[in-house]
Amino acid sequence: MATLTEAEAEAQLPTRPGATPDELAIVAALRNGDEGAFASLIEHYHSAMVRLASMYVASGAVAEEVAQEAWLGVLEGIGRFEGRSSIKTWIFTILVNRARTRARREDRSQPFAALEQSLHETDEPAVEPSRFLDTPGRWQGYWVSYPTAWSTLPEERLLAQETRRLVAQAIASLPPAQQEVITLRDIEGWTAEEVCVLLTISEANQRVLLHRARAKVRRVLEPYLSEV
Amino acid sequence: MNEQTELTCRELVELVTEYVEGAMPPEELRRFEQHLAMCEGCRAYLDQARQTIRLVGQLHEAILPLATRQTLLQTFRSWKNSTSTE
Numbered sequence A: 001m002a003t004l005t006e007a008e009a010e011a012q013l014p015t016r017p018g019a020t021p022d023e024l025a026i027v028a029a030l031r032n033g034d035e036g037a038f039a040s041l042i043e044h045y046h047s048a049m050v051r052l053a054s055m056y057v058a059s060g061a062v063a064e065e066v067a068q069e070a071w072l073g074v075l076e077g078i079g080r081f082e083g084r085s086s087i088k089t090w091i092f093t094i095l096v097n098r099a100r101t102r103a104r105r106e107d108r109s110q111p112f113a114a115l116e117q118s119l120h121e122t123d124e125p126a127v128e129p130s131r132f133l134d135t136p137g138r139w140q141g142y143w144v145s146y147p148t149a150w151s152t153l154p155e156e157r158l159l160a161q162e163t164r165r166l167v168a169q170a171i172a173s174l175p176p177a178q179q180e181v182i183t184l185r186d187i188e189g190w191t192a193e194e195v196c197v198l199l200t201i202s203e204a205n206q207r208v209l210l211h212r213a214r215a216k217v218r219r220v221l222e223p224y225l226s227e228v
Numbered sequence B: 001m002n003e004q005t006e007l008t009c010r011e012l013v014e015l016v017t018e019y020v021e022g023a024m025p026p027e028e029l030r031r032f033e034q035h036l037a038m039c040e041g042c043r044a045y046l047d048q049a050r051q052t053i054r055l056v057g058q059l060h061e062a063i064l065p066l067a068t069r070q071t072l073l074q075t076f077r078s079w080k081n082s083t084s085t086e
Helices: A006-012 A021-031 A035-053 A060-080 A087-105 A115-121 A161-172 A176-187 A192-199 A203-225 B009-013 B016-020 B026-038 B040-057 B066-085
Strands: none
Touching (some): A021 A060, A021 A087, A035 A087, A060 B066, A161 A203, A176 A192, A192 A203
């Protein structure tokens, strides 16, 4: 299957959320050959694009290549960009289309291909079942012993290098689809709607992936942050 | 409130994402907040969940390696030259 042209990529997108006036100014600057506008886009998005591409292709080097190709696609398509989607969504859609084409060529399976099925096969609880009372009666399903709040911990502890390291490690060990969703939502600050559009997943599936990912990070942090 | 409609802690923890995402239907929201009001353990759990989101957010850093920046700007310049000579 041929790679979609950038105009086709834009046509695939829903019409909301559209480009903001700020973004339209960036688009105009790019068309005028303003290098500063381009520099600001690559500063904002390139690292996230490489990370996303690496879910589809075999190596970090290929992911970097795919992201660079996507930028060329952005430049070649900018003249036809109509601002019906946000520029961020448009750029990342080009990236994902290129990454998918590359993955097909490498004959690799797609990270979100069997998603619908796999989501409902493995129903992992957010919290270890042993944390809840299992004896039938009034308190069945209630905490054996309460968790402790973290917001009362000293800020130095919460923002310590060790906490950071644990969070990064927990995210790296997640299945690819969960990793992608938590990265876009909680690290890159995307909205749920933007993530659904980009990854072509439903709102409900997006939330399940996010729920599992956050729950696992919390589980990894709990023994460390609950030490007295 | 009877035992049929009362949420357990085990059920509540599975609804936390729906809650913080603001995606809960009103009836479920009512049961969720009712449980929360009487359960210190679940209030602490929700606090942990919110702190987790904040701590994940701390990982944000977009450092573009200088060499990559140069390569991409070079791409931009060639593109600019090719469009201005067309």
